Amino acid sequence: MTMQMTREFEGKFDETEHWSGDTMEDVLEHPAEWALRVDRLPHIWCPGCGIGVAMGAFVQALKEAEIDRKRLSVVSGIGCTGRVAGYMKCDSFHTTHGRAIPFAVGLHLANPDLEVVVFSGDGDLSAIGGNHLIHAARRNVDLTVICVNNFNYGMTGGQAAPTTQEDARTSTTPRGNFEAPFNLPALVAAAGASYVARWTVLDLGRLRRAMVEALHHPGFAFIEIISPCPIYYGRFNRMGDALNELRYYRDNSEVKNFAPLKEADLSKLGGKIVVGKFVEEHRPTFMDRRAAHAARRAAK
Numbered sequence: 001m002t003m004q005m006t007r008e009f010e011g012k013f014d015e016t017e018h019w020s021g022d023t024m025e026d027v028l029e030h031p032a033e034w035a036l037r038v039d040r041l042p043h044i045w046c047p048g049c050g051i052g053v054a055m056g057a058f059v060q061a062l063k064e065a066e067i068d069r070k071r072l073s074v075v076s077g078i079g080c081t082g083r084v085a086g087y088m089k090c091d092s093f094h095t096t097h098g099r100a101i102p103f104a105v106g107l108h109l110a111n112p113d114l115e116v117v118v119f120s121g122d123g124d125l126s127a128i129g130g131n132h133l134i135h136a137a138r139r140n141v142d143l144t145v146i147c148v149n150n151f152n153y154g155m156t157g158g159q160a161a162p163t164t165q166e167d168a169r170t171s172t173t174p175r176g177n178f179e180a181p182f183n184l185p186a187l188v189a190a191a192g193a194s195y196v197a198r199w200t201v202l203d204l205g206r207l208r209r210a211m212v213e214a215l216h217h218p219g220f221a222f223i224e225i226i227s228p229c230p231i232y233y234g235r236f237n238r239m240g241d242a243l244n245e246l247r248y249y250r251d252n253s254e255v256k257n258f259a260p261l262k263e264a265d266l267s268k269l270g271g272k273i274v275v276g277k278f279v280e281e282h283r284p285t286f287m288d289r290r291a292a293h294a295a296r297r298a299a300k
């Protein structure tokens, strides 16, 4: 026998108890609302994508680092991660492909009091924008660069990127990738970055702390965030769903602060992921060197 529930069994609905004139929007405020353009939500990212987690960590880090939103500029390039700038409630710029860093450098030079953050993906920053990345690092320009690495170009259909791992399948390498990928922490450190870290989206607390450090760091600070792209990279390489990728991060990532950067190599699909803070040095920034040079010339 099935029991039938009808409205007759419900208690009498007390309108004064259950209903006020307030809408849900009046009553509830999301803790990230102060930093996000909620009118742009829901975001465009696929279920299980790690970019939203990275953006959430960034919002928390801004609060913890006590960054004044009126002084903050977030710059993105093109790609899935490039959408972050559009969701941030601050002066934000969605620039052309690969040009987030030169745009950010221009902002910094025009107004060095701004807190300028570049938030973009591995393809945008290290392929199309690769030249800008190494030269901003070489100059130790006072920027925070957050690079979400999901090993492929997600937005345009999962093509191979300069970070795609050896033998990995993508839409342009259906038989496996034969190229050697970049080791991004080693690349930017060799170019001159004075703060370099890598965390996965699973290391939420550590990632947030790294972002706080990077925001306060005088000089070129680079954080690589390893993040799942279950729709393309995960699916093409039979990694299971996003939760499986997170399990993989849990079981295969190893925290090794200040590890020799050769160990940060990620070229083996399914290999170990060394995470940690790799570089933290205090060296004159681009603006420091420029001021010192001007002073030397004035003294002659």
Ligand code: SF4
Binding pocket: 044, 045, 046, 048, 049, 050, 051, 080, 150, 154, 155, 228, 229, 230, 231, 232
């Ligand atoms: Fe994320 Fe990949 Fe979807 Fe882009 S395509 S939103 S990187 S899961």
